[in-house]
Amino acid sequence: MSIYTDSSNDAIWVVLQQEVDRVLKPIVFFSKCQEPPQRKHSAFDMELVAMHDAVKPFRHFLEGRTYHSRTDHEPLTTTMNQLRASWSPRVTRHLVFISEFTTDVRHVRREDNSMADAISRAPPVQPLHALIQHIPSLDYPALANAQSTDSHLQGLL
Numbered sequence: 001m002s003i004y005t006d007s008s009n010d011a012i013w014v015v016l017q018q019e020v021d022r023v024l025k026p027i028v029f030f031s032k033c034q035e036p037p038q039r040k041h042s043a044f045d046m047e048l049v050a051m052h053d054a055v056k057p058f059r060h061f062l063e064g065r066t067y068h069s070r071t072d073h074e075p076l077t078t079t080m081n082q083l084r085a086s087w088s089p090r091v092t093r094h095l096v097f098i099s100e101f102t103t104d105v106r107h108v109r110r111e112d113n114s115m116a117d118a119i120s121r122a123p124p125v126q127p128l129h130a131l132i133q134h135i136p137s138l139d140y141p142a143l144a145n146a147q148s149t150d151s152h153l154q155g156l157l
Helices: 045-063 090-100 110-120 142-150
Strands: 002-007 011-020 023-033 068-071 105-107
Touching: 002 045, 011 045, 023 045, 045 090, 045 110
Parallel strands: 002 068, 068 105
Antiparallel strands: 002 011, 011 023
């Protein structure tokens, strides 16, 4: 399993992928807009925040598993093994949190990180402040019947 991260002034983007038949398949995506104070951070800090924020929503996928983080920011690949007194408390906290899950951080060329890279550099969109959606009630007996006769689900039930 691999987590691919990227960061820009506008957003961070994360892709959790798993190798199936020697092909990486995305499992889940995560993105987050950068707040104005974060846009002032160095590239190192923004990429570290992306890696830190990638772990939080995917904890249930990662705990107890071997995985590696992939980043196109090469300085992060050696950082996990070099705690320094000169780092800020925030950087130290982020590194300690990430190290609870993995210290295997690998460099990936930007061209090979295209999924995360493309989305993190997409132009920002205006946030949606309200969403009204009508969700019709479900016919649970019909749903149960459909599940019990679905050939794809038979191996799972």
